[in-house]
């Protein structure tokens with residue numbers, strides 16, 4: 001309780017992710033009452049000088065309902081058509097609920113490319129910051145109608161994590177119909193200090209026809225934000241006071257504690273989380289220790305193999321000999337130059353231990 005209070009009581013900038021299951025009824029239609037319930041809570045927090053950003057799913061489900069589809073379409077263009085129909089319905093409900101409380105909302109639709117490209121990333125961040133400073137609540141979703149496989153975030157849990165990371169949020173709250181991370185006996189795990197194999201083993205995938213992520217994607221989101229230095233909470237959004245309870249430090253849901261007390265610098269976040277690595281470097285145990293424990297640069301002599309093709313300046317994954325990725329960094333040499341290289345391959349300033 002005390003730790004939660006310390007971490008969350010002072011949280012000023014908060015990203016709240018709302019899952020499809022929470023926002024729709026059993027016919028996949030958007031539930032006005034649920035959106036209203038979320039808006040009431042978010043509006044109350046805005047009045048306490050907190051800054052709230054909502055990452056909302058629900059567009060595809062709403063589009064499916066409008067078209068009378070029971071099953072989630074398999075083809076991308078059909079999903080995109082559903083999202084195009086549903087997104088405006090979703091925003092109309094948010095707009096109505098928030099404007100009744102004197103708060104303006106702004107729709108932000110993002111693709112992975114928008115955050116990967118450094119200029120667009122900074123631009124999106126500036127826009128979000130401007131909206132927050134003006135007391136507007138940004139409502140973010142993936143730009144599903146134009147996102148194709150290569151640029152998809154994958155799911156909105158990840159989008160929530162990347163948003164929180166980009167705008168340097170103080171916490172990420174993921175609300176869905178589940179109570180939190182459940183242990184093998186079905187009890188909520190109150191706190192996770194490290195996302196290790198045991199924790200990953202507790203994650204199953206979603207079985208709902210409209211949802212994407214499930215616990216698996218929430219755990220992946222936790223890995224991102226906790227490494228960036230941001231606590232994350234998974235809780236049930238069914239309670240009408242869940243946000244206030246979470247931020248008061250009450251023992252609701254599961255909290256994933258930040259990996260480090262200090263937040264990761266913005267440039268390092270960008271290297272670690274916003275790029276898909278162009279290739280990988282496999283390193284020996286000595287190099288792994290030098291990187292992890294000695295905070296050293298990666299030298300060519302520690303590299304035992306390369307995977308894929310990359311240019312100078314590309315982000316590469318750094319793996320140990322068990323194929324486990326433990327770091328990411330900017331390559332100083334291309335994959336073709338590497339064989340003849342002798343010095344630094346990834347400089348410590350361009351390297352993040354995950």
Ligand code: GLU
Pocket residue numbers: 019020056057058059060061083141142144154155156157211212213
């Ligand atoms: N962007 C999708 C939607 O609005 C949701 C993806 C997700 O739930 O993770 O329907």
